[in-house]
Amino acid sequence: MRSSLADDLLAIYNALRSAFGHQHWWPAETPFETMIGAILTQNVSWTNAAQAVRNLDEAGLLDPHALATAKTSEIARQIVSSRYYNQKSERIREFSRIYVAEFGADPEVMAAMDTDELRRRLLAIRGLGKETVDTILLYACEKPVFVVDAYTRRVFSRYGLLPEGASYDRTQRLFAENLEPDVGLFNDYHAQIVHLAKTTCRKSPLCDRCPIREIHKLLCCAKTGSIVCAGNP
16 A cells, blocks of 8 residues: 555646646657767756757767767767767767677667666766666666656755755655656656746746645645745745
8 A cells, every 4th residue: 555655746746747748758769869868968958968969860970889989079079069068978988888888789688687786887887977877777778767856856845745955865765665666657757847847846936837736735734734835935
C-alpha cells in the first residue's frame, strides 16, 4: 500500500498532466542524441542546447564514432550556442569514446547494464554530474531513475515537501522512496515539473495560475492547517 506522501505526489502529477498534457520529453531521434543533448544542456536552456545538437547533426558529427575521433576544436565550433563549449566538447568526446569502447556504441548494451553499476560508471566520466547522468539513464536507457534539477527543489520546497536547500540525493529520495519505479511516470513527471517552473513557479511565482495550488492547499490544510507555498504567505 502506498504511503500518504505517495498519494500526494501522484495527485500533484495528475494535476500537472491534466493542466499541461503529456510533455513528450526527451525530444530526440535516437538514444545517442539524447545522451549528447543531456551533456549540452548543462547550464543552458534547452533551446540553445537543441541548436547545438542540430549543428552537430548538420556537420555529420552526431555519431558516436565521429565524435570519438573528432578534434575538440571541431566539436566546439558546432556547439557554441550551448555555452562553455570548450569544456563540453571535451566531455562529449570523452563520453563518445567510452560509449564506443565499452558499449560498442549500442544503447541496448548500455541499457542492459545494472542501473547502479552504470550510474557509477557514468559519474566517473569527468564533467558528468548526477543530473546529466540520471537524464541519460532515464531518457536514453529507460531506467527508472528520477531526474532532479533546481526546478524540482524550487517547486517542492515551496510546497513544504522538501526543506530549502535540499540536496540532490535528498530530493531524489522523495520520489524514489514514495513512487513505484515507473519509467513512463518518472519521464513525464520530471518534464511536468520543468514546465511548471518555467511558466508558473518562477523565481517570482505566479501562484494564481498554478495548477497544483488548490490541490496542495487541500493537502496542507488537512495536515497542518496552513498553506506553506512561499509564493502564498
